[in-house]
Structures are given as structure tokens and as C-alpha cells.
Amino acid sequence: MGVSSPAALSPRPKPPGSHLAVPDRAKALSGLSRAAKPPASAPITRTPIDGGEADMAEQMNDALRSQFVSGARLGEGTYAIVYAGHYRHDPTKLVAIKKIKLNADFKDGIAMDAIREIKYLSELSHPNIIKLHAVFSTKDQNLSLVLEHLPLGDLEGLWKNKSITYSSADIKAWSNMLCQAIWFCHANHVLHRDIKGNNLLIAADNTVKLADFGLARSFADPGAKMTSNVITRFYRPPELLYGCLHYAGNADMWSVGCVIAELALRQFFLPSETDLQQLSVIIDVFGTPSEESWPGVGSLRYYQPPPNRSAVKLPQPLSWWRGRLPLLGDDGIDMVRGMLAMDPQKRLTAEQALQHRYWTSAPRPTKKENLPNEGGGMKKEGEDLKRKGGETPAGAGRVDKVARKLDFGGM
Amino acid sequence: MSKVTSRANGGQVRQGEAGGASPLSKSLYSLSLKPSSRPRTDAASDVCPVCKSSRYLNPNMKFLVNPECYHKMCESCVDRIFSHGPAPCPIAGCARTLRKGKFREATFEDLKVEREVDIRRRVASIMNKEESDFETLKDYNDYLEQVEEITWNLILKIDVDETNHRLQRWADAQAAETGATRRTYEPDPSMAGASGVVLKKGGTQRRALETSSGNTTDTNVKDKGFNFHGLKKKVAPPPEAPFDPFDGWSIAPQYYTLQNDYDADWLTKHKREKEQLVGGYQWSDFYNRALQDAFGGLTVFIDDEIRARDIPSGDAAIGTERAATAAAGGQDVNMDDIF
Ligand SMILES: Nc1ncnc2c1ncn2[C@@H]1O[C@H](COP(=O)(O)OP(=O)(O)O)[C@@H](O)[C@H]1O
Ligand SMILES: [Mg+2]
Numbered sequence: 001m002g003v004s005s006p007a008a009l010s011p012r013p014k015p016p017g018s019h020l021a022v023p024d025r026a027k028a029l030s031g032l033s034r035a036a037k038p039p040a041s042a043p044i045t046r047t048p049i050d051g052g053e054a055d056m057a058e059q060m061n062d063a064l065r066s067q068f069v070s071g072a073r074l075g076e077g078t079y080a081i082v083y084a085g086h087y088r089h090d091p092t093k094l095v096a097i098k099k100i101k102l103n104a105d106f107k108d109g110i111a112m113d114a115i116r117e118i119k120y121l122s123e124l125s126h127p128n129i130i131k132l133h134a135v136f137s138t139k140d141q142n143l144s145l146v147l148e149h150l151p152l153g154d155l156e157g158l159w160k161n162k163s164i165t166y167s168s169a170d171i172k173a174w175s176n177m178l179c180q181a182i183w184f185c186h187a188n189h190v191l192h193r194d195i196k197g198n199n200l201l202i203a204a205d206n207t208v209k210l211a212d213f214g215l216a217r218s219f220a221d222p223g224a225k226m227t228s229n230v231i232t233r234f235y236r237p238p239e240l241l242y243g244c245l246h247y248a249g250n251a252d253m254w255s256v257g258c259v260i261a262e263l264a265l266r267q268f269f270l271p272s273e274t275d276l277q278q279l280s281v282i283i284d285v286f287g288t289p290s291e292e293s294w295p296g297v298g299s300l301r302y303y304q305p306p307p308n309r310s311a312v313k314l315p316q317p318l319s320w321w322r323g324r325l326p327l328l329g330d331d332g333i334d335m336v337r338g339m340l341a342m343d344p345q346k347r348l349t350a351e352q353a354l355q356h357r358y359w360t361s362a363p364r365p366t367k368k369e370n371l372p373n374e375g376g377g378m379k380k381e382g383e384d385l386k387r388k389g390g391e392t393p394a395g396a397g398r399v400d401k402v403a404r405k406l407d408f409g410g411m
Numbered sequence: 412m413s414k415v416t417s418r419a420n421g422g423q424v425r426q427g428e429a430g431g432a433s434p435l436s437k438s439l440y441s442l443s444l445k446p447s448s449r450p451r452t453d454a455a456s457d458v459c460p461v462c463k464s465s466r467y468l469n470p471n472m473k474f475l476v477n478p479e480c481y482h483k484m485c486e487s488c489v490d491r492i493f494s495h496g497p498a499p500c501p502i503a504g505c506a507r508t509l510r511k512g513k514f515r516e517a518t519f520e521d522l523k524v525e526r527e528v529d530i531r532r533r534v535a536s537i538m539n540k541e542e543s544d545f546e547t548l549k550d551y552n553d554y555l556e557q558v559e560e561i562t563w564n565l566i567l568k569i570d571v572d573e574t575n576h577r578l579q580r581w582a583d584a585q586a587a588e589t590g591a592t593r594r595t596y597e598p599d600p601s602m603a604g605a606s607g608v609v610l611k612k613g614g615t616q617r618r619a620l621e622t623s624s625g626n627t628t629d630t631n632v633k634d635k636g637f638n639f640h641g642l643k644k645k646v647a648p649p650p651e652a653p654f655d656p657f658d659g660w661s662i663a664p665q666y667y668t669l670q671n672d673y674d675a676d677w678l679t680k681h682k683r684e685k686e687q688l689v690g691g692y693q694w695s696d697f698y699n700r701a702l703q704d705a706f707g708g709l710t711v712f713i714d715d716e717i718r719a720r721d722i723p724s725g726d727a728a729i730g731t732e733r734a735a736t737a738a739a740g741g742q743d744v745n746m747d748d749i750f
């Protein structure tokens with residue numbers, strides 16, 4: 001574990017210098033990780049660095065940092081700026097360096113987002129989850145995360161890019177990678193809490209990778225409260241909009257359903273301007289929830305019953321889904337509707353979603369190497385040209401080495 | 412197949428060919444040298460043998476041939492004679508039944524060449540092995556040599572029926588091996604007389620061939636028509652396994668069994684809470700996590716991890732493998748709550 005807490009049940013300290021070599025930070029983190037309180041009141045203390053003396057951790061950090069060379073800026077998120085980079089010893093080994101912005105709220109510590117991202121990424125190792133190579137601190141006492149480089153954009157960019165056409169089989173392939181990623185998170189008891197197209201980055205080999213674990217957390221203990229103010233609005237499930245504090249993996253599953261619908265629609269599936277409007281957009285599609293359809297819904301903090309009978313909306317019928325999402329087919333529609341059940345108890349879990357018949361019914365998901373992407377087909381073209389140019393065999397001068405063959409096919 | 416060294420082409424013997432010359436160019440050469448039976452003056456080649464109209468009077472006149480007999484005639488004759496269905500060739504002494512659909516423009520001035528090229532094209536569509544299909548270049552060249560012989564037999568009308576049947580068996584055997592849709596070898600239509608079928612209707616001949624060769628592929632006697640030395644056995648690609656939505660990953664506890672429910676006083680209180688249920692809180696998630704946390708570290712050996720870590724990072728396969736074993740052993744990680 002990168003960030004080991006003293007009372008960890010499963011102490012698996014990463015050897016020094018591997019993932020986190022910032023002892024002063026680590027101490028602050030271990031204090032933090034025990035605290036079940038909002039970040040603002042978390043007891044963040046910074047152990048001053050002993051000046052002068054050759055601090056071993058400091059040296060190891062420097063050694064780690066010097067392994068990487070950072071380059072052009074790739075993108076900017078809410079709490080970090082991402083740069084392209086590579087290993088110093090091998091410039092062909094690309095990485096992305098996510099440098100955490102200095103945050104006014106956390107002058108003496110680290111932004112919560114960074115802690116979460118480091119903590120969960122250093123534990124999750126799956127082909128569909130972005131890999132964290134290393135973490136080091138820079139001279140200005142700021143953290144940098146060394147992530148695997150994912151150069152082909154993200155799923156949102158893909159459906160927005162109208163010069164790219166894609167098929168049902170392509171959608172199925174991308175959706176499957178997304179579902180595997182979230183299944184692996186949940187099986188390891190990690191909630192992502194910010195699943196959306198632009199946090200699903202695409203590797204050079206077209207693998208979809210779940211990234212941005214800045215809002216992730218473990219599943220909560222019984223009775224423990226979690227904040228309901230997570231997940232980007234378009235992807236936020238109704239229980240969170242109603243202010244629910246005890247949710248589970250199925251909150252992420254709602255977002256997964258939205259992302260898959262979005263891929264098939266090539267538009268945002270449930271867009272809105274405000275949190276309140278988000279609820280009405282959801283109700284327009286899924287109907288007004290009731291105690292029968294969602295036991296206990298009336299007890300949620302922000303729940304408001306419909307003012308009168310005529311305000312009660314009915315869910316859209318199957319024909320509406322078929323008209324909206326023809327690319328998913330009946331099986332895909334059935335799965336997405338299962339992910340988008342209003343009552344989270346009725347929603348498909350990640351494991352149930354992966355067991356759905358959609359994956360094994362026709363069409364078979366496109367193989368990774370055949371998926372369309374935003375990188376253009378330059379590489380393939382080049383290889384074809386090479387082959388055409390190389391028609392003449394090396395020993396062409398020697399008649400006895402050449403196969404005697406005439407081609408009548410083209411006549 | 413018997414090696415034919417001497418061919419009945421005006422006593423021409425195909426032996427001691429110059430090394431590099433292609434057999435086709437050889438044959439084209441000899442055909443062009445051979446004096447035509449009919450004096451080939453420009454005027455003669457421009458006159459339709461049926462209606463005697465001449466290109467001199469009608470510059471747009473087109474000559475067509477039918478590969479049944481390769482007798483040349485003008486387009487308007489073809490229209491006139493064959494528009495109402497199959498009819499006998501009007502050239503004296505021919506009388507083969509021709510159908511309008513099969514007529515086409517002659518590519519070569521010399522219709523013998525036209526026919527030879529047709530035969531070569533048909534044979535090549537069945538005999539389509541490449542150098543990489545053979546163990547050695549010599550085997551490949553021997554194969555090409557044999558194909559050349561087959562072609563010559565057809566061109567020179569030697570053992571035509573036998574050769575056609577063997578070609579069809581070969582086509583069937585190839586299709587069976589690769590699992591591809593089988594390709595029908597289309598025998599030389601101009602040879603139809605040889606097998607005694609003169610008037611064929613709607614591919615009767617082809618169907619007859621198919622059934623006869625179908626029998627041979629069904630029986631255990633694997634007569635492929637031909638045997639080529641050094642031909643690599645084609646391994647048909649194994650049928651694609653059904654898609655696995657989990658891509659081979661599984662997470663199951665190894666050191667304990669997970670029950671559906673556990674009883675503990677402090678839990679019972681929460682279990683009845685509506686607010687726990689309404690948000691979709693899953694008790695099984697909690698039991699699973701608690702047990703994973705409790706047993707997770709049992710088979711983790713730090714030394715092993717250090718060794719694994721020392722393999723240069725950036726290798727995704729290693730990380731994945733490690734996680735897979737960790738996951739399969741149910742020995743996954745402990746993650747504390749932040750909030
Ligand atoms: N590994 C990476 N490879 C390439 N680009 C990346 C990588 N990680 C992030 N980016 C770019 O930086 C942007 C912000 O990253 P993200 O992790 O989503 O930060 P935030 O949590 O602040 O939203 C992304 O939208 C993407 O364009
Ligand atoms: Mg982001």
C-alpha cells in the first residue's frame with residue numbers, strides 16, 4: 001500500500017521509493033485516513049522537514065523524480081494539470097504526469113482528491129483502470145502522479161467527433177471495458193463516484209481505461225454517512241439527487257448506464273441545467289417514483305411528492321427506448337434499463353451487468369485492434385505501403401531462387 | 412497423373428524449354444507462328460462469317476465469341492439468333508448449343524489464345540497455392556510445374572474429363588480444409604462434347620459434378636484429386652471462443668466461504684434502518700469487504716512483492732498478473748475510509 005495507515009489490517013507497505021516517498025506527507029495522510037470527517041476539518045498537520053541533514057526519504061524522492069522527464073501539457077482538470085512525459089532512461093516509455101495544483105484550502109496539506117487518487121490507484125491493477133507508476137513531490141512541496149500515458153482521447157471525445165463513425169459492435173466493446181473497470185473497482189470495494197465519458201481515457205491500443213479517481217472512496221460501513229454531493233450532474237443517480245447518504249456501488253452503475261446510452265445516442269443522455277431540473281429530466285423518462293416502485297423513497301431528505309395526481313409521470317415504454325437507442329438492440333436496451341432502475345436496490349450490480357446476455361448476443365464486440373479511434377489510420381497505411389514496395393524478393397537476380405508463377409487472376 | 416511429354420499439337424514437343432521463358436509466352440509464341448488454316452487477311456478478319464457484313468461498311472461493328480466453341484460472329488447476329496433462347500451455333504459443322512448470355516467480346520485477335528487464357532484463369536482459381544504454403548521453394552516450383560501440366564492437358568484436350576474431375580475434387584478438398592465456402596471448378600465449356608453432354612440446361616452439368624465429388628468427400632477415402640509434395644498442412648484456425656465479458660478475471664475468496672447473512676447485535680440495529688435500504692446499501696458488500704479485510708493479508712509475502720516490484724515498472728503485464736493472482740486468491744487489499 002502506498003499510503004499505509006498504522007492500524008491497517010493488511011499491512012503491505014510498498015518498499016521505499018516505489019510509489020510514495022514523501023514521509024512528511026505520508027504521516028499527514030495516515031492521520032487523515034482514520035478521520036471519518038469532511039476534509040475541511042480533517043486534522044492536517046505537516047511535519048516540518050529537517051533542513052540540512054541528508055534526509056533519506058528526501059533523497060529517494062529526488063531519485064524517483066529524476067527518473068522522469070516531463071514535456072508538453074496534455075490537459076487540465078479541476079485539481080491538476082496533466083503533462084506528457086517519459087522515463088529518462090527510455091524516451092519511448094511514455095507517461096502522463098499529473099501535477100496537483102496548489103490549493104488554497106489545503107495550504108498545509110494535500111487536496112483530498114490527490115489522496116484519494118493515490119490511495120485507490122495504487123491498489124487497483126486491472127487492464128481497464130489507469131495505472132499509477134509512481135508518485136513524487138516537487139521542490140515546491142507539491143505532488144506529482146506518474147500515470148500511464150493514454151494518448152487517444154476519451155469516450156466523450158469519441159462520440160462528439162463527427163468524423164468518426166462507429167457501430168453497435170464498437171459500442172459493445174467500449175461498454176464492456178467500462179463495465180469490467182467498474183466491476184473490478186466494486187469487487188475491491190471502491191466506489192468511483194465520477195464515472196463519465198471524459199474520465200474514460202483511451203490507450204494507444206484502443207483499451208478504455210477508467211481514470212480520475214479524485215472522488216473515489218471505499219464502500220461505507222453500516223450506518224456511516226457519505227456525502228451525496230458527488231458524481232457529475234448528468235450522471236448522478238436519483239438517490240443522490242434526493243440527498244441519500246447511504247448508497248453503494250449501484251450509484252456508479254447509474255452513471256455507467258448513462259455513458260452507454262450516450263455512446264449509442266451520440267448526445268448527452270440526460271442533460272440538465274440544475275440539480276432540480278436533473279430530477280425532472282430523469283422522471284420524464286423513468287416516471288415518478290412511488291413507495292410501491294421504490295420503497296422508502298419518501299424518507300429521503302430532498303424528496304418531494306408530486307403536488308397532485310396529474311403531475312405523476314409514467315415511465316417511457318419499450319418502444320420509446322427502441323426509437324431512441326436503436327444501436328443497442330433489445331438486449332442492450334434491457335441491460336441499460338437495468339442499470340437505470342430508479343430504485344437502487346433493483347439496479348443491476350456491476351457483476352450482474354457483466355452476466356447480461358447483451359455481451360454474448362450478436363453482434364460480437366469489436367476486437368480492440370479494429371476499433372475506430374481519434375488517432376487516424378496512419379500506422380496501418382504505412383505498413384501497407386511497405387508491403388507493396390517490397391514485392392521484388394531479395395534474390396530476384398537469381399532465376400533459380402524465384403518462384404515461377406504467372407498471375408492470371410487479373411486478366 | 413501421367414507425365415505428358417509429347418503433345419499432340421502439330422507434333423510440337425515441350426521439352427528442353429529455355430529456363431526463363433514462361434510457358435504461356437512459349438505457347439503464345441508457337442500459336443502465333445502457326446499458319447492459320449484460313450488465310451488471315453485484314454479483310455477476312457473484319458467480315459462476319461455469318462452475315463458477311465464487313466467492318467469496312469460498318470465501323471462500329473463488334474465481334475463476339477462464346478466460350479462453348481469460340482466461333483466469332485458479329486453482335487447483331489448474336490442478337491438476332493440467340494435473343495429467343497439457346498440455339499445452335501450457325502457456323503457450318505459446329506452446331507453446339509449457345510446461349511446469348513455467355514457471348515463476350517474477344518480479348519485476343521487469335522481465338523486459340525482466347526481459349527488458352529480462359530483455361531489458365533479457371534485452373535488458377537482452383538490451383539491457388541502460394542510459396543508460403545510449401546516447405547521449400549523446390550516443392551513450390553514442382554507444384555507450379557504440375558499445375559502447368561494440368562493446364563496443358565486441358566489446352567491440348569488430353570484426359571479432359573479425368574482432369575476436370577480431379578480439379579473439382581481438389582477444389583472440394585481445399586474448401587473442406589479451410590472451412591471456406593466451397594468453390595466450384597467450372598470445367599471448360601468447349602469440352603462439353605467430350606463428356607457427351609451437348610445441350611446442357613441451367614447448370615445440370617455442374618450439379619452432376621458436385622454430387623459426384625460430394626460423394627468422394629463424404630467417404631473416408633480422401634481423394635483430393637492431386638497430391639503435392641511438401642505442401643504444408645493447413646491448420647484451420649480454431650473456432651473463436653465465445654466472448655467472455657469478464658475477460659478471464661474472477662474474484663472469489665479462497666480461505667473462507669461467504670454466507671448470505673451474518674448475525675451480530677450491532678448489525679441488527681442497522682439492518683432494520685430504512686435509510687440504509689432506500690439508497691441501495693448492500694449488506695453482502697459489507698460482509699464481503701469485512702472478510703476480505705480480515706483474511707486479505709494471509710498469503711501476502713512482502714519479499715515476493717519486492718522481487719516483483721524490482722522488475723522494471725511500466726510493464727503492464729506484470730502488474731496485471733500480480734493483481735490477477737491477488738484477486739483470485741481473494742487476498743485483496745485493505746482500503747481505509749477517508750470519508
Ligand atoms: N494518463 C493521461 N494521458 C493523457 N491525458 C491525460 C491523462 N490523464 C489526464 N489526461 C488529460 O487531462 C485531463 C484532466 O485529467 P483528470 O484526471 O480527469 O483530472 P481531473 O480529476 O482534474 O478532472 C483529462 O481530461 C485528459 O485530457
Ligand atoms: Mg476529469
Ligand SMILES: [Zn+2]
Nearest residue numbers: 459462485488
Ligand atoms: Zn453477323
Ligand SMILES: [Zn+2]
Nearest residue numbers: 480482500505
Ligand atoms: Zn460454333
